[in-house]
Amino acid sequence: MNDQAHAVEIREVAKRFGDFTALHPTNLHIGEGSFVTLLGPSGCGKTTTLRIIAGLLEPSQGDILIKGARVNDTPIHRRNLGLVFQNYALFPHKTVFDNVAFGLKYRHVSRDEMADRVAKALELVQLPHLADRFPRQLSGGQQQRIALARAIVIQPDVLLLDEPLSALDANLREDMRVELKRIQDQLGITTIFVTHDQAEALAMSDRIVVMRDGLIEQIGAPEEVYNRPASEFVARFLGNSNVLPGRVESRDDRAIKVAIDGVGTILTEAVEEEGAAEGDPVRVVVRAEKLQLAAPEAQAEAGTSILPGGVEAVDYQGQAARYFVSVNGHQMQAVNAIDERPFRKGEAVSVRIRARDCVLLPSSKTEG
Amino acid sequence: MAQSAEGDLSAKPWLLMSPALAAVALLLVIPVFFIVVYSFWLRTAVGAVEAGFHLDNWAEVLTDPFYRDILFATIRIAFITTVLCAVLGYIPAYFIANAGRQHRLLLILLLMLPFWISYIIRTMSWINILGASGALNYGLMGLGITSEPIRMLYNEATVILGLVHFLLPFMILNIYVSLEAIDRNLIDAARSLGSTSWQAFREVTLPLSLPGLAAGSLLCFVLGAGTYITPMVLGGPTDAMFANLVFEAVITQLNWPLGSALSLVLLVVLGSVVALYNRFLGLGQIAKSFQ
Numbered sequence: 001m002n003d004q005a006h007a008v009e010i011r012e013v014a015k016r017f018g019d020f021t022a023l024h025p026t027n028l029h030i031g032e033g034s035f036v037t038l039l040g041p042s043g044c045g046k047t048t049t050l051r052i053i054a055g056l057l058e059p060s061q062g063d064i065l066i067k068g069a070r071v072n073d074t075p076i077h078r079r080n081l082g083l084v085f086q087n088y089a090l091f092p093h094k095t096v097f098d099n100v101a102f103g104l105k106y107r108h109v110s111r112d113e114m115a116d117r118v119a120k121a122l123e124l125v126q127l128p129h130l131a132d133r134f135p136r137q138l139s140g141g142q143q144q145r146i147a148l149a150r151a152i153v154i155q156p157d158v159l160l161l162d163e164p165l166s167a168l169d170a171n172l173r174e175d176m177r178v179e180l181k182r183i184q185d186q187l188g189i190t191t192i193f194v195t196h197d198q199a200e201a202l203a204m205s206d207r208i209v210v211m212r213d214g215l216i217e218q219i220g221a222p223e224e225v226y227n228r229p230a231s232e233f234v235a236r237f238l239g240n241s242n243v244l245p246g247r248v249e250s251r252d253d254r255a256i257k258v259a260i261d262g263v264g265t266i267l268t269e270a271v272e273e274e275g276a277a278e279g280d281p282v283r284v285v286v287r288a289e290k291l292q293l294a295a296p297e298a299q300a301e302a303g304t305s306i307l308p309g310g311v312e313a314v315d316y317q318g319q320a321a322r323y324f325v326s327v328n329g330h331q332m333q334a335v336n337a338i339d340e341r342p343f344r345k346g347e348a349v350s351v352r353i354r355a356r357d358c359v360l361l362p363s364s365k366t367e368g
Numbered sequence: 369m370a371q372s373a374e375g376d377l378s379a380k381p382w383l384l385m386s387p388a389l390a391a392v393a394l395l396l397v398i399p400v401f402f403i404v405v406y407s408f409w410l411r412t413a414v415g416a417v418e419a420g421f422h423l424d425n426w427a428e429v430l431t432d433p434f435y436r437d438i439l440f441a442t443i444r445i446a447f448i449t450t451v452l453c454a455v456l457g458y459i460p461a462y463f464i465a466n467a468g469r470q471h472r473l474l475l476i477l478l479l480m481l482p483f484w485i486s487y488i489i490r491t492m493s494w495i496n497i498l499g500a501s502g503a504l505n506y507g508l509m510g511l512g513i514t515s516e517p518i519r520m521l522y523n524e525a526t527v528i529l530g531l532v533h534f535l536l537p538f539m540i541l542n543i544y545v546s547l548e549a550i551d552r553n554l555i556d557a558a559r560s561l562g563s564t565s566w567q568a569f570r571e572v573t574l575p576l577s578l579p580g581l582a583a584g585s586l587l588c589f590v591l592g593a594g595t596y597i598t599p600m601v602l603g604g605p606t607d608a609m610f611a612n613l614v615f616e617a618v619i620t621q622l623n624w625p626l627g628s629a630l631s632l633v634l635l636v637v638l639g640s641v642v643a644l645y646n647r648f649l650g651l652g653q654i655a656k657s658f659q
Contacts, residue, residue, distance in 0.1 A: 078562075083560040091558070092576070103561030150561070
């Protein structure tokens with residue numbers, strides 16, 4: 001029974017609305033106590049997946065298991081899940097105390113215990129003094145903390161968060177990100193977090209599930225998804241990436257030489273599972289911050305490719321700058337920390353790419 | 369400089385409101401003022417109306433138990449009608465609010481459909497249903513359940529029936545508006561926290577729809593208490609409501625001063641109801657259903 005290790009498991013779950021498939025048959029295991037993020041653009045199926053797990057949507061096929069037990073036929077109110085919504089969804093006609101205590105009313109909890117648990121939950125979200133207020137008297141950030149308190153006070157098996165930070169403004173969002181992660185760590189509660197914000201996903205998750213068009217593109221730890229994207233989509237969705245189409249020129253067991261169409265040849269590190277043979281069409285993915293600009297006279301070191309280029313535009317960001325560089329007429333992006341002064345528009349530069357920063361993707365995945 | 373800008377700002381709202389204010393003054397304030405003046409005039413025995421300051425109409429209206437009894441009956445009928453509308457209106461309103469988007473528009477259109485037919489015609493249609501030779505009696509006699517037509521029309525019950533028929537759409541629309549405004553996530557949140565759908569309705573949906581229910585009730589009460597056509601068409605000789613007295617005084621007896629005093633009594637009673645409502649619940653909700 002290794003099902004016990006998974007807090008949530010979905011098996012071949014799909015959701016169709018008429019002719020439209022919101023979620024293709026999908027398998028996903030979520031380990032006990034882990035923080036898993038479903039990341040993707042709108043319409044990718046992440047919210048559909050969350051709502052199916054919550055019991056708000058019925059899957060067209062497949063099984064949902066919570067703590068090893070199939071819950072397809074368990075109505076939402078008996079699934080013991082904590083749900084937090086983007087718009088907080090606090091009951092406007094109830095005080096903060098009554099909002100947080102709501103779930104306890106259906107759990108045969110004594111009055112004293114209820115007061116005690118509500119107080120503890122409010123303390124956990126650092127708003128112990130607001131119990132008598134009404135939601136409309138609270139700021140957005142406070143409302144979201146209360147919504148979180150309401151969800152965790154029932155000690156749910158799984159916490160489901162549907163874009164809980166999107167309605168907050170930028171500074172508050174970053175604070176809440178840290179706060180949410182702290183609370184999750186403290187409680188050790190299995191959490192499924194839905195977002196379209198890659199920064200949130202990278203900062204908070206143990207594992208990220210990147211989704212697109214109702215399919216899972218990649219599952220992995222944040223560093224893994226970020227550094228070794230499994231597809232062009234993942235590479236582009238998580239930060240700025242350069243995707244360079246080309247052809248394998250030659251390979252040995254340490255390096256692969258790729259001729260990039262119209263640009264030049266670059267060296268990539270050979271990873272054993274990549275079966276690219278000589279002549280195969282491939283794409284090389286290089287993150288913008290791994291593309292190093294240097295003075296035009298720079299020399300290639302071992303394991304590094306150098307391409308000549310010119311700065312077309314500069315997006316100055318303070319501690320770093322984003323450059324749009326033209327290399328033989330092809331535009332690339334580079335995000336570099338600024339040393340002394342940023343490169344200027346029109347300046348000639350050499351573009352340095354280290355072999356180990358390149359990810360090789362087969363060309364056949366273009367449509368995926 | 370700053371002062372002139374401020375001066376412009378304070379004048380602008382009044383300027384923009386002036387057409388509405390003019391309409392209210394011309395169509396509402398001035399006519400009511402005339403009615404107040406009229407109520408102190410007197411209709412002499414020969415039928416001429418004598419201008420002046422006479423308290424005779426007011427003395428008659430305020431002391432004669434005949435008027436008082438009919439006022440109480442009017443309030444009772446309006447109240448029963450309102451309660452029936454609330455109970456009967458909530459269910460369709462809930463149904464429409466939870467219907468799919470396309471169906472919802474169609475259902476609201478159907479709800480508005482009766483307004484395209486004259487209120488008098490709609491009221492009179494009950495005669496064809498409940499009358500001695502109406503559909504119901506025809507059916508009952510055809511089935512042999514009764515040999516004589518049953519007398520169903522012309523009593524307080526048919527007046528209330530007619531009023532419910534007339535006022536139900538107003539109630540449904542008002543409840544619908546407040547139900548529709550409830551965030552679906554609130555219900556989902558309540559359900560996820562462990563409540564059954566019935567508990568979620570009682571804890572979340574019902575309390576949040578009360579403003580619409582209250583607004584609908586106020587409209588039904590005021591419109592119901594002010595009507596004279598329904599009791600005239602569907603009521604018996606003893607089922608007159610207060611507005612019938614006004615009609616009788618003004619149209620039949622041509623006693624405008626008495627009719628004015630009577631209508632002012634109704635205005636004050638219904639105005640107090642509205643004022644009380646506004647004091648405790650606020651009139652803003654009613655405006656929402658017309659948006």
